[in-house]
Amino acid sequence: MVGVVSTPARNLGSMTKTLGSLQLEEITLTLPLTEDVADERTIDVFARIATRVGGEDLPYLVFLQGGPGNEAPRPSLNPLNPNWLGVALEEYRVVMLDQRGTGRSTPVGNDILEKPTAEVVEYLSHLRADGIVRDAEALRKHLGVNQWNLLGQSFGGFTTLHYLSRHADSLDNVFITGGLSAIDRPAEDVYANCYNRMRRNSEEFYRRFPQLRETFRGLVNRARAGEIVLPTGEVVSETRLRSLGHLLGSNDGWFDLYNLLELDPTSNAFVHDLAGLLPFGNRNPIYYVLHESSYADGVVTNWAAERVLPEDFREDPTLLTGEHVFQEWTDTVPSLKPWKDVALALAQQEWPKLYDAKALENSQATGAAAVYANDVFVPVDYSLETAQHLPGVQLFITSQHEHNGLRASSGAVLKHLFDLTHGREVR
Numbered sequence: 001m002v003g004v005v006s007t008p009a010r011n012l013g014s015m016t017k018t019l020g021s022l023q024l025e026e027i028t029l030t031l032p033l034t035e036d037v038a039d040e041r042t043i044d045v046f047a048r049i050a051t052r053v054g055g056e057d058l059p060y061l062v063f064l065q066g067g068p069g070n071e072a073p074r075p076s077l078n079p080l081n082p083n084w085l086g087v088a089l090e091e092y093r094v095v096m097l098d099q100r101g102t103g104r105s106t107p108v109g110n111d112i113l114e115k116p117t118a119e120v121v122e123y124l125s126h127l128r129a130d131g132i133v134r135d136a137e138a139l140r141k142h143l144g145v146n147q148w149n150l151l152g153q154s155f156g157g158f159t160t161l162h163y164l165s166r167h168a169d170s171l172d173n174v175f176i177t178g179g180l181s182a183i184d185r186p187a188e189d190v191y192a193n194c195y196n197r198m199r200r201n202s203e204e205f206y207r208r209f210p211q212l213r214e215t216f217r218g219l220v221n222r223a224r225a226g227e228i229v230l231p232t233g234e235v236v237s238e239t240r241l242r243s244l245g246h247l248l249g250s251n252d253g254w255f256d257l258y259n260l261l262e263l264d265p266t267s268n269a270f271v272h273d274l275a276g277l278l279p280f281g282n283r284n285p286i287y288y289v290l291h292e293s294s295y296a297d298g299v300v301t302n303w304a305a306e307r308v309l310p311e312d313f314r315e316d317p318t319l320l321t322g323e324h325v326f327q328e329w330t331d332t333v334p335s336l337k338p339w340k341d342v343a344l345a346l347a348q349q350e351w352p353k354l355y356d357a358k359a360l361e362n363s364q365a366t367g368a369a370a371v372y373a374n375d376v377f378v379p380v381d382y383s384l385e386t387a388q389h390l391p392g393v394q395l396f397i398t399s400q401h402e403h404n405g406l407r408a409s410s411g412a413v414l415k416h417l418f419d420l421t422h423g424r425e426v427r
Helices: 085-089 110-114 117-124 129-143 155-170 187-208 211-224 238-249 253-262 268-277 311-315 337-347 357-362 380-387 412-422
Strands: 010-019 022-032 042-052 060-064 093-097 148-153 171-177 366-372 393-398
Touching: 022 129, 042 085, 042 129, 060 129, 060 155, 085 093, 085 412, 093 129, 110 117, 110 337, 117 337, 129 155, 148 155, 155 171, 155 357, 171 412, 187 211, 187 238, 187 253, 187 311, 187 380, 211 238, 211 253, 238 253, 238 268, 253 268, 366 380, 366 412, 380 393, 393 412
Parallel strands: 060 093, 060 148, 148 171, 171 366, 366 393
Antiparallel strands: 010 022, 022 042, 042 093
């Protein structure tokens, strides 16, 4: 029987440290893997709470990281990391949650592949936004607070929408940056829309640097001939090379792309820099194997991004792709090869719905959301559709930043959202 988990969280311990003027409280809870009260499987969930001097009585703000597959940032000073933390700490105690499967929250690694594929797929199916929200709710209860606030960046914004769909009463204000996901749309629609935006950004890049179009075409020819080999042993495919377009989704990513294309493609510098700039092949495999499920609102994805590749992208290899995943990478990327059977099975998984439009409308949610007009990962038109279900969440629509505006603005975007929410003068 499936029901709401009533078993209290088991506290594995907490520890308080200091980092300059910051107090850092570390908490690890052992929590149920699933909602099934008969399922005895558990995971550990880690959170770090940052508090400034004099801020011990401030409300909590939970940061939900982008991804999927990325742990929360680790606080540091000189330089401040994350660079928006100072703005947040003026008004909140900041909870940095390692979302399940990442960081210190029972991370997913290749050792799980020792189990049968079906078992791995079933386990990973519990690592989406719904599971993350259950963990956050357990942490809120552990801390003894009736309501807290959320800051959701990108995938963290998707998770915030699920939180509002299920536990709106637990939330005071929500702040979303580049994370108003499409609701009641198939993944195909999202990826097709993102191709359109990548076409625009690709053409803009080549308008600024027309000589680099032929440079990139030459690299595609080298990739087709199997002549680009990374230090990892990966023979870079055309689709992997074109995924460098994800750099055009951030404020200054174009600069990294420009610098890469200036290098001699036969040099060690080129292949080392290329390895560092390509997405999906490093760190946590969740980013690749669960990426399309982030947009799976009650559907089977079946390699949606690959299936809706536009005809002009097939004909013109200089058009770059963004967060579009391709099946062939399970044959060409060394770190993804062990995950092939799992990735293929997950692509055929029928995912439950994450969002409830009616529940969002009834949530009485308040707060503010930054919507980036040129976002290549979370399309602005779908974000505006979703915003219609959240009339109490004020919008900050801007073309000043790309998808990474929270970080690129060094806290200015976040301060703007705070000011909108609290009725302060916005400059």
